[in-house]
Amino acid sequence: MSETQILLGFGGIGIAALASQWLAWRLRLPAILFLLLCGILAGPILGLLDPGQLFGPLLFPLVSLAVALILFEGSLTLKLGEWREIGGVVRRLVTLGALATWAVIAVATHYLLDFPWDLAVLFGTLTLVTGPTVIVPMLRVMRPNAAVANILRWEGIVIDPIGALLAVVVYSFIASRSGGAPLGESLLTFAKVIACGSLFGILGGWVFGQALRRHWLPAYLENIAALACVLGIFIASNLLVHESGLLAVTLMGMWLANMRGVDVQHILHFKENLSVLLISGLFILLAARLDLGALLALGPATLLLLLIVQFIARPLSVALSTTGSALNWRERALLAWIAPRGIVAAAVSAIFAERLLRHGYEQAELLVPLTFLVIIGTVVLQSATARPLARLLKVAEPSPRGFLIIGANPVARALGKALQQREQRVLLTDSSWENISAARMDGLPTYFGNPASQHADAHLDLIGLGQLLALSPSSEQNTVACTRFRPDFGKDNLYHLPSQREQRLSDKHRASAEHRGRSLGHPAQSYGQLASAMARGAEIHTTTLTANFGWQDYRELHGERAVLLLAFDPKGWFHVATAELEFTPGADWILLALIEPKA
Numbered sequence: 001m002s003e004t005q006i007l008l009g010f011g012g013i014g015i016a017a018l019a020s021q022w023l024a025w026r027l028r029l030p031a032i033l034f035l036l037l038c039g040i041l042a043g044p045i046l047g048l049l050d051p052g053q054l055f056g057p058l059l060f061p062l063v064s065l066a067v068a069l070i071l072f073e074g075s076l077t078l079k080l081g082e083w084r085e086i087g088g089v090v091r092r093l094v095t096l097g098a099l100a101t102w103a104v105i106a107v108a109t110h111y112l113l114d115f116p117w118d119l120a121v122l123f124g125t126l127t128l129v130t131g132p133t134v135i136v137p138m139l140r141v142m143r144p145n146a147a148v149a150n151i152l153r154w155e156g157i158v159i160d161p162i163g164a165l166l167a168v169v170v171y172s173f174i175a176s177r178s179g180g181a182p183l184g185e186s187l188l189t190f191a192k193v194i195a196c197g198s199l200f201g202i203l204g205g206w207v208f209g210q211a212l213r214r215h216w217l218p219a220y221l222e223n224i225a226a227l228a229c230v231l232g233i234f235i236a237s238n239l240l241v242h243e244s245g246l247l248a249v250t251l252m253g254m255w256l257a258n259m260r261g262v263d264v265q266h267i268l269h270f271k272e273n274l275s276v277l278l279i280s281g282l283f284i285l286l287a288a289r290l291d292l293g294a295l296l297a298l299g300p301a302t303l304l305l306l307l308i309v310q311f312i313a314r315p316l317s318v319a320l321s322t323t324g325s326a327l328n329w330r331e332r333a334l335l336a337w338i339a340p341r342g343i344v345a346a347a348v349s350a351i352f353a354e355r356l357l358r359h360g361y362e363q364a365e366l367l368v369p370l371t372f373l374v375i376i377g378t379v380v381l382q383s384a385t386a387r388p389l390a391r392l393l394k395v396a397e398p399s400p401r402g403f404l405i406i407g408a409n410p411v412a413r414a415l416g417k418a419l420q421q422r423e424q425r426v427l428l429t430d431s432s433w434e435n436i437s438a439a440r441m442d443g444l445p446t447y448f449g450n451p452a453s454q455h456a457d458a459h460l461d462l463i464g465l466g467q468l469l470a471l472s473p474s475s476e477q478n479t480v481a482c483t484r485f486r487p488d489f490g491k492d493n494l495y496h497l498p499s500q501r502e503q504r505l506s507d508k509h510r511a512s513a514e515h516r517g518r519s520l521g522h523p524a525q526s527y528g529q530l531a532s533a534m535a536r537g538a539e540i541h542t543t544t545l546t547a548n549f550g551w552q553d554y555r556e557l558h559g560e561r562a563v564l565l566l567a568f569d570p571k572g573w574f575h576v577a578t579a580e581l582e583f584t585p586g587a588d589w590i591l592l593a594l595i596e597p598k599a
Contacts, residue, residue, distance in 0.1 A: 006054065009049060009054045010054075012042070012048070012049065013049070013281055013284050013285070014281075016035075016038040016039075016042065016284055017035065017038075017277075017280030017281055017284060018280075019034070019038070020034035020035045020037075020038055020280065020284075021034075021276070021280060024137065025487070026487065028137055028140050028141050028487070029137055029138075029141070029383055030134040030137045030138065030340065030342070030379055030383065031137075031280070032134060032283060032342055032343065032346075032375065032379060033376075033379055033380065033383070035279075035280060035283035035284055035287070036283060036287045036372065036375070036376060037287075038284050038287070039283060039284040039285065039286065039287020039288045039290075040287050040288070040290060040292075042284070042288050043287060043288025043289060043290065044288070044290055044291075044292045049284075049285075049288045050288070051285045051286075051288050051289050052289070059285075060351065060354050063282065063285075063286075063347075063350055063351055063354075064234075064245075064351050065231060065234070066278045066281075066282050066347070067246065067282075067347045067348060067350075067351050068230060068231070068234040068245060068246060068249045069227075069230060069231075069249075069278060070278060070279065070282075070343065070344065070347050071164050071168075071246060071249055071250045071253070071344070071348075072230045072249045072250065072252065072253040073253070074160045074164055074250075074253070074344060075164070075165070075249075075250045075251070075252075075253030075254045075257065076253040076254075076256060076257045076264055076267070079257050079258055087150075087151070087154070088325065089151055089321055089322055089325050089327070090151055090154045090155050090158065092320065092321035092322075093151070093155050093159070093317065093318070093321040094155060094158045094159045094162055096317075096320050096321060097317035097318065097320055097321040098128050098159060098162070098163070098166075098317070100313070100316050100317045100320055101124070101128045101313045101314065101316075101317045102121075102124040102125060102128050102166075103124070104124075104308065104309075104312055104313040104316060105123065105124040105127055105128065105305075105308070105309060105313055106120045106121045106123065106124035107120070108304075108305055108308045108309075108312075108313075109123050109124065109305060109370075112301045112304055112305050112308075113298060113301055113302070113305065113366070113370075115363055115366075116361075116363070118173075118174045118177070119174075119356070119361060119363055119364060119367070121170055122167065122170050122171055122174060122352065122367070123367060123370065123371070125163065125166045125167040125170050126167055126345050126348060126349045126352075126367070126371055127309065127341055127345055127371060127374045128159070128163055128166075129159055129160060129163030129164065129167075129341065129342070129344045129345050130152075130155060130156045130159055130160075130339050130340060130341060130342060134156070134340040134341070134342035134343075134379060135152055135153060135155075135156035135338075135340065135342075136153065136156070136457065138338065138340060138382065138383060138386055139152060139153060139463065140462065140488065141383070141386065141387055142338075142386040142387050142390050142396070143387070143390070143396055143397045143400070143463060144331075144334060144390050144395050144396060144397065144463070145331070145395055145396070145397055145463075146397075146461075146463055146464065147327065147331060148327075148331050148334055148335060148395055149461065149463040150461070150463075151335060152335070152338055153459075153461065157459070160344055163344060164250055164344050164348060165247070165250050165251075165254075167344075167348050167352070168197075168246045168247045168250060168348075169194070169247065171243070171246075171352050171355075171356075172190060172193040172194065172197075172243055172244070172247065173190045174356065174359075174361075175189075175193075175242075175243045175355065175356070175359060176188075176189035176190040176192075176193060176243075177189075177190075192241045192244075193241055193242075193243055193244045193247065194244075194247065195241075196237055196240055196241035196244040196248070197237055197241075197244035197245070197246075197247030197248040197251065198247070198248075198251055200233050200236060200237040200240075200244070200245075200248040200252075201233065201237075201247065201248040201249065201250065201251025201252040201254075201255065202251055202252070202255050204229060204232075204233040204248065204252045204255075205251065205252040205253070205254075205255025205256045205259065206255060206259070208225070208226065208229050208252075208256065209255070209256055209259040209262045211225070212262050212263070212264075213259075213261050213262050219266075222266065222267060223266070223267060226267045229252075230249050230252065233245070233248050233249055233252055234246070234248060234249050243355070246348075246351075265449065265455070279343050279347070282346075282347055282350075283343075283346060286346060286347075286350045286368065286372075287372065289350075289368070290368065290369050290372060291365065291369055292369070294365065294366060294369060295366070295369035295370070295373060298366070302370065302373055305370075305374075306373060306374060306377045306378075309374055309377075309378070310377070310378065310381065314336055314337070314339045315336040317339075318332055318335045318336040319332070319336070322335065330393040330394060330395050331393075331395055333393055334389060334390055334393055334395050337382065337385070337386070337389060338382055338386060339378065339382075340375075340378045340379045340382050340383070341371075341374050341375045341378050341379070342375065342379075345371050345374070345375060346368075346371060346372060346375055349367050349368050349371040350368050352364070352367065353365060353367040353368050397463060397464055400462075400463075400464050400465050400466030401424065401425070401464070401466050401467070401574070402424060402425030402426060402427070402464045402465040402466060402467070403416075403419055403424060403425070403426045403427070403465065403467045403468075403469055404426075404427050404429070404451070404462065404465045404467070404468050404469070404485065404489075405426055405427065405428045405429070405469045405471055406429055406430075406451060406468070406469065406470040406471060406472050406477065406478060406481045407428070407429070407430055407435070407470070407471040407472035407473070407477075408428040408429070408430035408432070408435035408436050408438065408439040408444075408446060409430070409432075409435055409471065409472070409473065409531070410531065410534055411471055411497070411527065411530050411531055411534060412428055412430075412435075412439075412469075412471040412472075413428070413435075413438060413439050413442055413444065414534065414539070414540050414594075415469070415471065415540060415565060416428055416439070416442075416444045417442055417443075417444065417540075418540040418542070418592055419566075419592075420443075420444065421542075422542075422568065422574075422590075422592070424574070425445075425464045425465065426444060426445065427445050427446070427447060427460075427461070427465060428444050428445065428446045428447070429446070429447040429448075429449070429450075429451040429456075429460070430446070430448070430472075431448070431449060431450055433448065436448045447459075447460055447461075451481055451484065451485075452480050452481060452484040462488060465489075466489055466493055467489065467493045467495070467576065468481065468482060468485050468489050468493060468494045468495065468517065469495050469496075469520060470482055470494070470495065470496035470497065470517060471496075471497050471520075471527065472527075473499060473527050473528070473531075474499070475496075475498060475499040478496045478497070478498075478517075479496075482494045482496060482517040491517075492518075494517030494518065495517050495518050495519070495520040495576055495578070496517045496518070496519065496520060497519075497520050497521070497525065497526060497527040497530065498519060498526050498527070499526055499527055499528065518576075518578045518579075519578055519579045520565065520576065520577070520578065521563045521564065521565055521577060521578075521579070521594075522563070522564045522577040522578060522579060522581045523560070523563065523579065524579035525563050530563065530594060533563075533594060533596050534594070536596060536597075537596065537597050538561075538594050538595060538596040538597070539594070539595065540565070540592060540593065540594050540595075541592075541593060541594075541595050542590060542591070542592055543590070543591045543593070544588070544589070544590050544591075545585055545586065545587055545588065545589045545590075545591065546587055546588070547587045550585075550586070550587065551584060551585045551586070551589075554585075554591065558593075558595055561595055561596040561597075561598070562593045562594070562595045562596075563593055563594045563595075564577040564581070564591060564592075564593045565577055565592050565593055565594060566591075566592040567583065567585050567589055567590065567591050567592065568589065568590040568592075569585075569588075569589055570587075570588040570589065
């Protein structure tokens, strides 16, 4: 290929990846749908992209390194300390339910497609993983109740590294048995793979964890050092014992995630951003290599396999996992329908198929198209039907009325507690551990981190939340939060407290109202003014208006000492007060205001 063709190929992949991610963000659908569509159009259908010709012999080494980084990033999220917190249903889903899914898919693949047992078992491990990248966008559209949403979200987070580790172990066993070696020799080779991968993974995780704990590296080098360390462990483990590298990087991530005194959040954020880039390009390349003819040649058996995955494997897994739980039959039915396959399945299947072909497994070339068929089938079918099914089963949440509060400072905590007392759902986010700790002491739900981060996209629970109150003292953070959550909540549901510095800026230097939301409070106040008032003893009070004590009487009584924040009408609907008060409270209205004591 000429230099111009290579540059056009790389540029086209980049543009397609960006367009796919943007469409997914706008439509609130899994990005995998658009990435696969771009790859299939560019590759098998239009013939515009040939990954083998574009990358040559570098293609699969690069795919191997990308898969290693994806598995490492996924394993960084598996914290054993959270095992008790995720609930019995999730624990059974990722253990007993995963084994049931694995067995059903393996048996169906063996008998329907005449796969040998070892490949059928491997395919079962590849297609039992869901993952947060496909679950979270679906939850935002479906909006199930909190019980179902939390189970699906936690299952996707936990099963991701577990499924990947299981697939690596099964593949290692298959690779050790290739070449017709005796069983004893195969088991010895498998033991070497497990031992080498475990040794390098645990040792690499411990050494790098020590470097982070003892601050041997400056902060700006920690991310690049993590990247170099992962690639180094992967390559070194593979050089010593072939096929042990993926196991090593998976265990390295799990070790780091559970090492005491080591904070991996900043590394996780960096790896998540890198994974978005790698996943986007990788999916387009892998989809462009799909052999649609070989898949179609298998006939209707592939569709029957997809039906078994959807209508037998998943319902059986949920039935076994929810026995004895407090979930009703409607919630169980929705759980039995939702299990889209995602990134780990596609990425790992590609590298395993190529390596198994080298070991003489001719049918391994069908692993990738079959895996992509399951991914496309589950994601498309479930994305299209999840919301109507949730409504039909009466498991969907009503219109979200809760409050996402940016900041856990004293002003945010006081308002959060007042809303919680009014039985409104609230969630406070902050990057200050001191503020988060104080909020948790007050019994307020919290998210510790940046709400606009990639980690928040996967882990921030927005179920039931429909209003944004940006109460951070940083006007920039408030603006970023309003911009980030505008597609989720709508521009009319974004409110912020401006800083005193922001109030002094001219329109030329201040973010537009479209990006920063509407000003919270009547009369208009800055964050500094409310914080100062609270320092002088101001508190949030709840007052019920009556026929004898109306809105004008309230204003005359408190005057400028009261800043109205919210009001609840007699029907229970809330109204957020802004600088230009858009409602007039009447009898039986309940007012929520910050009131200073009399001098």
